[in-house]
Amino acid sequence: MCDATQVLDLSKPHRRRNPLTDEWVIVSPQRATRPWSGRTDGGARLGMPTYDPNCYLCPGNERAGGQQNPTYTSTFVFDNDFAALLPHEVVPNARPESDGELFVLDDADGTCRVLCFSPRHDLTLAHMSVDQVLTVIDLWRDQLAELGARYRWVQIFETRGAISGASNPHPHGQIWASSFLPNEAIVEMHNQAAYFERHGTNLLVDYVEREIASGDRLVTHDEHWVVVVPYWAYWPYETLVVPRRPTASLLDLDGAQRRSLAETLGTMLRAFDAVFDTPFPYCSGWHTAPTNGAAGWQLHAHYYPPLLRSADVAKIPASYELLANDQRDMTPEAAAARLRELI
DSSP states (O other), rough: OOOOOOOOOSSSSSEEEEEETEEEEEEEEEGGOOOSSSOSSSSOOOOOSSSSSSOOTTOOOTTTTSOOOOOOOOOEEOOOOOOSOOOOOOTTTOOOOOOOOTBBOOOOOOOOOOOOEEETTTTOHHHHHHHHHHHHHHHHHHHHHHHHHSSEEEEEEESSSSSOOOSOOSSSSEEEESOOOHHHHHHHHHHHHHHHHHHHSSHHHHHHHHHHHOOOSEEEEEESEEEETTOOOOOOOOOEEESSSOOOOGOOOHHHHHHHHHHHHHHHHHHHHTTSSSSEEEEEEEOOOOOTOOTOOOOOEEOOOEEEEETEEOOOHHHHHHHHEESSSSSSHHHHHHHHHOO
């Protein structure tokens, strides 16, 4: 670690700590100037039909599991036909049996659902009207209220684009509700609670106000919401979406906050699409408080877009990152500046 009196040159390699997870990322700005032989031109926008008869999420079509979609005209939710988690089935005298501390077993009960944002096959959140995005936000809240009454954790998320792993281009998200807290939730809960105990304030509320004052990593903000490329970002154009006042859950948002969120998400997502003039892929999700509460928890959403140099070139964790430490080339400040230019 450098001497406390030494000022680091941020144009040289350095490390940044993520206070939500206690993990570090290496930032190597000089690598952004290295020779590149791959594709760097922007990809053309791919035209898609408003309805695809072969899409298993479009209205009226048969899904992959054999069920028929209704001819829905707004949002549509159904239980995932190939769910990763299943509701608990009571079997008399049946309990998970671990084999010592090296082979530990436990239940993984839950419910998985698919959320279609629109009947239109070609209409993403980035290009929906504010009212249409607001309808999606209300859908998230309704599902959270219902599933949160039965499960400890409700993970609302979206995987957009084939390069990110989406199995279908129809705009949709998912919810996996579970009886257990996932790994990321446990770590974030611990660090937010510890910060709250030390300071009496919310870690992320304090953080985003510092970001607004600095402006270096700010993408967009208003009186209700802040979008930043976080100081500790790993993915090239990673963003963090946070309400400015203490808010634990999506269920705590008032009408003004919800409308502001719809406007903010549209602004951010359109900037994403403008980076390489292509529908921007990403993995994203809401971290809303565990349903039994958590001290100091602040509602927030993570957006992890993998594109780095062009519409076709994604950042893939390389051997050093998988075996040692996360690392990025472009600084978070440069990424934020690029997104601000495109708003």
